[in-house]
Amino acid sequence: MNLVDERLGRAAAELRATVVTMPLPRPRHERPARLVRAALAAAAGLVVGAAALPLLWLSGDAPPPLSPAAPSAAPAEFPRLLVDGSRLSGDLALRWAVDEAPSGQGIRPSHLVALGAPDGTPATARIWLETLPEGSDIFRGDAYRSPEWVPLEVPVGEAYSRPVRHGIEVAWDTGAGAAGPALFAYGYGVPSGVIVEVVRTLAPAGDGWSPAVMPEGFVELYAGPATRGGTRRVALGWDEPSRVAEVSLELDDGGVSTREYALFATLGRDGGLVASVAAAEVRGHPAVRIDGDGGPTTFAWMETPDVLARLHVVGFDDPQAVVAALIEAGPDAWQAALAVAAQDTTPDTTGFTILSSPEQLLDDLARELGLPAGWEFDEVRDQLPELTTVEAVVGAAATSTACRWGERWRATAGDERTEAARALIAVVEVASRYSALPEAVVEAAAAAAAGDEATVAAFTEAC
């Protein structure tokens, strides 16, 4: 054993000896939910935007970003798609779970795996999972190797959804389809230059559905250029480390609003073989059922007035079946989509809008941050010509807001000061969602929470 070994061993032994003498912390899961919610509301400030539906965080803190090594870490530029999932029906129970991501060779390290636990009521369970390129309100940890998540519970009778401004929102629903028990996967959101993947597995078990660990394969939903004039393309691919196959389809675009088309214009990629395409009906809605060369799983892509598109997956004969969605779009597709959207004069009934400007993002941020009356982003707006990415805009807005809260923190005491500290933490949380978190803001928030006058002062004086 050399000197390094000895020293490391000694340091490790000291640390082990130290931790065994620590008092046993109280498990967080034993905290009464009401107390935890109150604590979280206080700690996080709960500055979610007005569009966010009731949500109850039971465990804790603002989600840290996912692995910066993931391909989704590329800066996302304007325009991007805003997704408002709040239009979904609400009589749903919800439980959710996320499990370990596949760790075998040959699977790209950006994959997330989500396992569904439909609450024992398979006909009504619905799960929303929100993924962001650099972080998520639900997923936590290293995107690939460190599954961790913030548990989310929504009382029976309430649905959970929230707008997503930086990524893709995906939801799953289990229930009875035309061909029997089915898993419905909803995926929205196509930020330019960003790749987001979500892997989802469910397997029928008895009269319900249960999660299964299925790391062997996944299905990818690609986005890409599509043609106008009555067609849209959606490609579904089946991909495993050992084999690659794809299915693709074209759907009739008739009767769809141009805004919907704007989304679909971002979807599509020529794929491989389609064994058969047939009309189908799912819960009374028209659907298209596609039998592809992807094993025993059957896919259908459908739409309803309320939900723009659904990936309908039935026939989980293969216990190794894994469903994933990968949506990406190139700048050309986005420009085409924007051009179409600009012509749209129909009411937005889809819940989708397109964020085409930094100004719009600032407006959204002002709502999310819960800026007090009279606070504006004037100085940030002045910088907008130089802020070409979402991250840059959010970073500037976060810094600006944190500066003001920092000044208020310094100028107040008691409850007002506590409120300012909470607001600073809230800025951290909001900025984290956008993968734009200036370190100085984090340090200022931590300092304010800790009562560190000097650090907060240094931060505000540098503003």
Added chain:
Amino acid sequence: MTTDPIVEELVVLRGREPFDAFFRREIRPLIGLAYALSGSAIAAEDIAQEAMLAAYRRWDHVARLDQPGAWVRRVVANQAVSTLRRRVAEAKSLARLAVHRQPVSAPELPADGEWVWAAVRRLPRRQAQVVALHYYDQLSMPEIARILGCSKESVNTHLRRARATLERRLYRGGMA
């Protein structure tokens, strides 16, 4: 961290370990691991607690794994090496402290130990994880490989490089 063979045997016999027992056995070692890798006393418990909470929420599944402890270690090891995550966790913990005055357990190490772990934290994150899991948790190469999701050869490589770097920094004045 090694586990009591009797406990492991009981786990096998009973099929799964109660979460409470798992928590009592693992939480302190996890805090230590988080501290070794993060260097933030206040964030260490938060990271460990979050990992435990994640395990609790999925205990039906996690308890059936061969090594539930490896599962939570993976979470902690990855959480703790992220500067941004650590900062956010720290900020949140501080906020909780400030608002609710909840106590946070934090290890206190002798100065030399702090110096060594500080050097470890300056390693590339994978190397730091391997060092912490090997020396602090006293895990074997295959066990570390399983936790980190890489090959034994990769673990060996990381460990060898980490030792070389640490030797340079600890004994040749390479540490800033």
